[in-house]
Amino acid sequence: MVIDIYLKNEKEKIDFHFPVNPFDSLSIKKEKRFETVDIVNLGEFDIKKEGEKIREISFKTFLPNLYDASYCRYSELKNPIEVVAMLEKWVDQAEPLRLIVTGFGYNGLVTISNFSNTQTAGREEDRDIEITFRTYRELKIETLKKDTKSNTKTDLKDNRPNTQTKSKIYTVKASDTLYKIAKNLLGKGSRWPEIYNIPENKKVIGKNPNIIKKGQKLVIPSK
Secondary structure, three states, rough: OEEEEEEEEOOOOEEEOOOOOOOOEEEEEEEEEEEEEEEEOOEEEEEEEEOOOEEEEEEEEEEEOOOOOOOEEEOOOOOOHHHHHHHHHHHHHOOOOOEEEEOOOOEEEEEEEEEEEEEEOEEEEOOOEEEEEOOOOOOOOOOOOOOOOOOOOOOOOOOOOOOOEEEEEEOOOOOOOHHHHHHHHOOHHHHHHHHOOHHHHHHHHOOOOOOOOOOOOOOOEEE
């Protein structure tokens, strides 16, 4: 299987294509998360936990100074010393990198967890490197916004239904009686006590509900 390995630094807008594929193999390590518990008289047991451990991807390769068609993936090679300096810088970078391995089906965000380079006798201008990536998972923490206006008064709208009885004011005419008013305004003359028993009306009419005078203002309840 032919593969190509790319490392993209989206922060610095730099794409790096590893010039030589891994020497022996490209290793991807993924583990389930377990918690080991010791149960009295039964021994240790592994309990599976939610989620998964961070995946590791590692390989060994080298950075050639001169192009060789038998193993180089492209001819325009970068200086190995400059590439080593770039990768060492990326090790300390907080922002993740994007690792793409064609033919292997991998494309994901990673950080460089380990990087080493070696100068070999007889190939002093080349650099042998070993690199390990860890898959990147962003930790999102939600924070609550603090209200700095602690003295601000908030008016709450009263959404309670209005249970008060709607009423209107009626001006007594000549020849009116409470019975007649109740019949005309409330639909039934027998409801005249509802008019009289309103405290405001009792004060106006007095003790005798049979005597009302022209011009008096009476509160009429709703139908």
